[in-house]
Amino acid sequence: MLIYITVIIIVIIFDQVTKFLTTLFLKPLGSVPIVQNVLHLTYSENTGAAFSMLRDRQLLLIVISGLAMVGFVVYLFKWSQRPGQHWQKLCFAFIIGGGIANLIDRIRLSYVVDMIDFRLINFAIFNIADSFITVGAIGLLALILLNVD
Template identity: 40%
Template sequence: MIYEIIIAILIGLDQLSKYFALNYLKDMGSIPIIQSIFHLTYVENRGAAFGMFQNNQIIFIIVASIASIFGLYYLHKKNMHIVGKVGILLIISGAIGNLIDRVRLGFVVDYFDFIIIWEYVFNVADVFVVVGTVLLCIYILFFEDKEMVK
């Protein structure tokens, strides 16, 4: 039950940030936070990461649903190190956060725009998925084998 509460809180943070982007940032377009480095830029992303595979919402909905169900199953069935659990929690939260947008709006609301680094605009859910994936990789590389030996 605790996992579901954490996931709900993280999804809530994501959806709250997207609410503000939709209701305040959409009409402004882009707000420079640090000129030519970091802006808040409203984008309607109908694709996957980096805008790939535009307008394939049904595929993204299916993949996010399956990943979330598998992740929840894995959290409850396997005793694992906290690094792995946090990684899975973040991935599920991000996947569901973006899934809500796809089902409700037909696109994902993105707004973090690090102009100096790349031309990819992203959101809180995307951060959850990336950080969660890194943590899950760390878990697999450094902790999983040790747990299997026990």
């Protein structure tokens, strides 16, 4: 279980540091192109969930996210007692770390700081925590579909 707790903590720290630096340096600038019209770093305050769903419903998002994270942590703790399925547990730790990192923003700021702006495909602006949640979810789904133990 210690390895998964460590992964969760690293994800949270990595995300929170990038959000701190984004707020400190990028907020005054708004947006900085890395590759013009392809990838920008853009300061954004998201008061909703993914793709700004449930915009301005912070209390509801905090309650739902908080309950989900508690449930996920309890499940991972029980699951980690069983041998095997290391990669699935690691993917789950990514999801938990990203979820907790965004929950910290919601509680502390009433919004989530986003900064990764892929303009080539006109995608929603997102953050490091969102990336870990996505990688964890896709990885977990792939491992389940491929029946990897």
